[in-house]
Structure formats: C-alpha cells, structure tokens
Amino acid sequence: MRRTHRRTRSLLASCAVVTGLLVPAGLYAAGYVGAVGAAAPPAPSPEPSGAECRTSIEGSRVIAYCHNPYPRADRVQLHTECARWWDVDADTRPVTVPPARTVRLTDRCWKEVASAWITHAVRS
DSSP states (O other): OOOOHHHHHHHHHHHHHHHHHHHHHHHHHHTOTTOOSSOOOOOOOOOOOOOEEEEEEETTEEEEEEEEOSSSOEEEEEEEEESSTTSOOEEOOOEEEOTTEEEEEEEEOSSOEEEEEEEEEEOO
16 A cells, blocks of 8 residues: 555645635735725716816907806906016906806907916806
8 A cells, every 4th residue: 555645745735835826816806905895986076167268369469268168157367477577467357157158358468478378266
C-alpha cells in the first residue's frame, strides 16, 4: 500500500493557493471590495436654468441679448472692460430675465472695448 499523505498535502496546498487568488478577484468583480454598507444613491442632476446670452462688440459699443427658456428667473449683468487705461470700466445694473423672455443690455467705452461678459444669478 502506498502512502498518499505527501500527495494529499500538496493537492490541498495548491487548492488553498488557487482559492486564495480567485476569491478576492471574484469579490472585486462583484463589487463587494471597498464598499462600506449600502451603495450611495446617485446624486440628483440639477434642473437646467440660466439665460442664454449673445454678446456683440461693435467699435466702442457692447450689446447683449439674453433669452431665458427655463421656468426659473435669471438675473444677468453685463460687464465691460475698456481697452484704454484711462477709460472707465463699467457694469450695468442687474436685470431679471423672467421665463420665456428676452432682455437687451447695452454699454459703451469712450474708445475701444477690450472684453465684455455676462454674469448670472439664477433665482428660485
């Protein structure tokens, strides 16, 4: 009769090694590794809001049209930066754009306009 203790020990050891390598890989694939408690629910997507504005610069004048297609009002303001150092940069007063409405904002410099942009403050 042959002794099979050595062969049995080597088979058990190899099975333990294979199991030790496959179980963590299976858990990782199933998504259980690194999860503490239940999975967090997905973040709610924000409701679209804010007016869409088009700004044009013609010489020393700036004209912006802002249209609000969303159900919340938006408060817009035109900011103008003049090219000359002695020319005063200006900001228009904030204007509320109601839903489904368009507003026109204008401003000017004495000489050239360096840049112009619109800021938004969405109102509830």
